[in-house]
Amino acid sequence: MRWCRFQVKDKVAYGIVEGERVREVRGSPFGRHYRTSKTHRLAAVKLLVPCWPTGFYAAGGPNYEDHITWVNSHFNRNFKRPTAPHVGYRANNALIAQGEPIVYPKNAKDLHYEGELVVVVGKKLKRASEAEALAGVLGYTIGNDVSERVWQFGDDTWWRAKNSDTFKPMGPWIETDLEVDKAVTTVRLNGKVATGFRTGEFIFRVGQYLSAMSHHLTLFPGDVLWMGTAGATLPPIKAGDTVEIEIAGIGVLRNPVIAEK
Amino acid sequence: MRWCRFQVKDKVAYGIVEGERVREVRGSPFGRHYRTSKTHRLAAVKLLVPCWPTGFYAAGGPNYEDHITWVNSHFNRNFKRPTAPHVGYRANNALIAQGEPIVYPKNAKDLHYEGELVVVVGKKLKRASEAEALAGVLGYTIGNDVSERVWQFGDDTWWRAKNSDTFKPMGPWIETDLEVDKAVTTVRLNGKVATGFRTGEFIFRVGQYLSAMSHHLTLFPGDVLWMGTAGATLPPIKAGDTVEIEIAGIGVLRNPVIAEK
The missing domain is CATH 2.30.30.370 (FAH)
Incomplete structure (x- = not known):
């Protein structure tokens, strides 16, 4: 549904x-x-935007092996494989819906898409097992975790790199029947395939994340967890582009990019 | 008021x-x-809790000189003076009100209080000057940024160190007429003064933070910004304690600490 x-x-x-x-x-x-x-x-x-989260969570570091390899090589970083499902935060100010424009900030230099599976929590979860956590998932939607790489690696925190206004397209809707292990994520820039990966090849799976989180915090209906992206996020996006993230079984999240006025 | x-x-x-x-x-x-x-x-x-924020922001690193000195010495860290007002995130799941108990997690080892001034935004702010930002402040309340130090320095992110359920007491109310530069913060453990500092001796002031933030994101009425703590946060808190944060001119935020069941 x-x-x-x-x-x-x-x-x-x-x-x-x-x-x-x-x-x-x-x-x-x-x-x-x-x-x-x-x-x-x-x-x-x-x-x-299909729901307005109280808790807006994300994989708190790379959650696909080949994204670590690429980031370390392309940006000369030293990210390590995470040893536990730690959590990052995204912010509601940045949410935009299907079709709404991503605004390229005037002082931004290197803006990237990140195609991500988004888990939508349907039930209150506290100290849940993996099975209980998965049973508490309402469904899945698509996120574009737009990231300004100069700010990401230069600032003390990821606040403006990840949470500038319009940097979090989410939609188009919530699919309740997705088989995550069979899903494929494809990113297209201006209609041309830029990257693609098997959605379910996470380092930490949905159930592991939600269960681990729920042992320290309460998850509420409508909370969302963005599961991270794989591989490279190139070429960078620029004003005038259209970014499409497709997850087969959910649909296509499509947003144009415009310059800040 | x-x-x-x-x-x-x-x-x-x-x-x-x-x-x-x-x-x-x-x-x-x-x-x-x-x-x-x-x-x-x-x-x-x-x-x-005096307001339920859409955006729950905090100083994204130390915001008082002597807190840097103490953290680096006590925890053998290498925090540097931040060069710009970057932003961290706290989460609504962790909010509790005046008098409600801070729950000491079973697997926690080193739990600290952090007495903080909390700015409550009253107006929508976007690309605001410092003066415009300050004019958009509704008032000030008190926060206890409870932090588990082993998790803070051992995990990839600060999620459970800072945002475990009950770790964010906020209250007792919002004072609209505080003179921040004249305010003093005092923390008492079980009635005995543990630490105290001049509230306004920030590295980055309220107006600098809000203005800088508003150039990348929209601040909304009811959003809050926690301004960081000064000095040491000792002795650690334990089940059975009562923590009081007083900011003269606002009031006293008082919370007991209980053991997780």
Whole structure:
């Protein structure tokens, strides 16, 4: 099933994508809800960020072997394979939806896409086993963890490298039935394939992350965890580009890049 | 003026502290509101976390000179004076209110208090000057940036060191008229003074932080920025302790410490 959040005129609602139409839902996937008899053409609604997280988490370092190899070689760094699923933070100010523009900051120099699987938590989780954690997942969406590499490696923290306004496209919707182990992530720049990888080849899997996190913190419905990216993130993106992240089984997250005014 | 958020029976509301009483307010300090004629005894209400931030920011490294000196000496680290106001993240899962217990995790070994000034943003800020940023501050509250030092220096990120459940006491209320340069922070453990410092002796001041942040991200009403702590954070806290952070001009944030069950 595909949950979206959408706007038509002044109305904002959750919906279920049924082919080329969206069925309007009262309530949300995180609480009581029921399907209404009202549907809209998918092409006629504005898709919104599919949920507004209370906890916006990310793999707190590289989570694919070949991303470590590439970062260390390309940026002359010394990242090591993480020994446990530690956690990073992203921020809601940076979220944008399907189709909304990534703004290339005036003082940015080296902006990269990062195609990522996003886990959407559906139930409150505290001290959960891996199996309990996976049973508490509502579904999966797609994230583009846009990163300014000069700031990433030059600043004391990753705040503006990762969380400048518009740097976190997320969408287009939440797919509840994805088989992560069979999924493939493909990134296209201006229609041309830039990179691709098997989505499930993580260093730490979804269940390992959520279970480990839940032993120290409470996960809440609507919290999200971005699972990291693989390989290289080249060529850099520039104003005028369109970035598409496709995860087969979910869909395509598509955002244009524009220059800051 | 002192804004609090409180609960009486099933009712949750914002209020204005007037001596020993709380005047109930409809709405919030971040939007339309009006004072009602209803008041409660301050001692009879449960104070809540004074705002639930969308953006939960902190000084992304030491923000007082003598904290750098102490950390480097006590933990044999090599922190340098930051060259710009970079930003760290804290998380809402960890927030607790006045009087609520800090839970000492079973596998924690070296838990420290950090008494901090907390800036509460009152207006949307984007590309603000220092003066504009300061004019957009609603007021100030108190934070205890509880930190597990073994995790802080051993993990890849500070997630569980800083953001384990209950590690972020914040309150008791928001004071709109604090003169930061004249304020003094005092930390007491079980009634005995453990440390104290002039609150305003930051490396980067409130206006510098907010202005710099707002050039990359949008600050929203209710966002908070924790300004860092000074000096040493000893002795470590343990189950059974009570920690009080006082900032003269705001009040006292008081939390007991209990063992995880």
